[in-house]
Amino acid sequence: MMKKIGLVAAMTAISVSFASASISADTLSTVKKKGYLNCGVSTGLPGFSNPDDKGKWQGLDVDVCRAVAAAALGDEKKVKYIPLTAKERFTALQSGEIDILSRNTTWTLTRDVSLGLNFAGVNYYDGQGFMVSKSLGVKSAKELDGAAVCIQSGTTTELNLADYFRQHGMKYTPVVFDTSDQTVKGFEAGRCDVLTSDQSQLYALKIKLSKPNNAMVLPEIISKEPLGPVVKQGDDKWFNIVKWSLFAMINAEELSLASDNIDAKKKAKNPEVKRFVQSDGPIAKQLGLNQDWAYQVVKQVGNYGESFDRNVGKNSPLNIDRGVNSLWSKGGFMYAPPMR
Structure with missing residues (x-):
């Protein structure tokens, strides 16, 4: 009898655990409910995540946060930036203090398999x-x-x-x-x-x-230091939203879609451009996003090239050459899966 009681108690605990995980795993619903996403950034690194003289956060990593907010909430401004040291960053993500970590973080085997985290792509190849x-x-x-x-x-x-x-x-x-x-x-x-x-x-x-x-x-x-955004494991929908927000920026540059021309491309005959601008109803629904999510990313934040140039490239104080961070079609490493 005692063994049966113990077994029932154990099974109940497991069920509660899975139920709790299921509830806490729906990050998109949580983000929509509070009306903004919490994004973990550095304590101040020019070009990647750094507040300007008015306290507005800017940078290549910040633009990933903005892109996710544009896709998930329709507004790139709906982000709360949380400065974190290197020691604090993973704990903050694991505990749920932040919804996404976008803080010049290297993708490694150990971090990928032992911390309960998923890397959602690479937004800067470094060393x-x-x-x-x-x-x-x-x-x-x-x-x-x-x-x-x-x-x-x-x-x-x-x-x-x-x-x-x-x-x-x-x-x-x-x-x-x-x-x-x-x-x-x-x-x-x-x-x-x-x-x-x-x-x-x-x-x-x-x-x-x-x-x-x-x-x-x-x-x-x-x-080798491939840097990119990170999310907590256990929520595939949120993982997909974050990585495809980044992929949308990379694909947009390849398709010559930018914040200042994407409206003019809405009636484009190119099927890839048309698919991007008008998105895809069933796919958007599966992501839990509005049909124009990819359009909003580019319209509000810009494509990857725009983000690179204004934050770390030719239009920034850093003036870093794109090098390996150029598109694959221009001799670099930047390559995103097709949006089809």
Whole structure:
């Protein structure tokens, strides 16, 4: 009898657990009910997620949040941005504090399979590098034996750094900080000889220096860092919405659809353009979105190229060359599944 009671209790607990998971898994309904989505961003990284002088968040990662809000709520402004350190970001997503994490986060095997998270694509292909003071007289990362290295905790850069120095038979002293701002301040104050991070972040941090021209980024790239938005596992509909919001931006650039011309393309004869602009009723319904969701993404936020240029590219202070972040049709890595 006691075994039966125990079995019934266990089965009841499992049922309640699954029921709770099912209820909490419907992120889209939760987002619609509160009228906005919570997006986890950095504590301030120019070009990716950084508030301007009026407190408005801007950046390549911020545009992903805006795109999801445009698709899910019809309004790119319905986003609450939550600044998170590298240590805090995954816990915030796992706990439900945020609905999406869009914070220059590297997609790795460990993170993909052990944290209960899903990466929804790549919005920037990056690699780890090194920044040094020009006065150090160093031209290559292979000359950094014995260096003190400023590094941000809770990032993939820690393991990459250890692997690189071990591989080349060099020693280093890590100087660890919690935020990117603390890291760059430590570098500027002379706490370390070199600052290491993703190259995109190095260029962003370089412009924060009081004398940017006194520093240089070394040529070596020592890792693969595919950066992209992340959601919690267990909600396939929300996962699809986030990844297809990003894919819509990439596909739009390939189809030459931009925020300033998409209205004129509504009557286009090109079937791919027509399918994109008018969307697809059954598919939109399965996503739980309005039929014009993809149109709203591009009209309100722009295509991927527009986002890249204004945030990190030729129209931004960073002026980063697109390189591998060009479309696949132009020699880069940017490629999205077709919208059909």
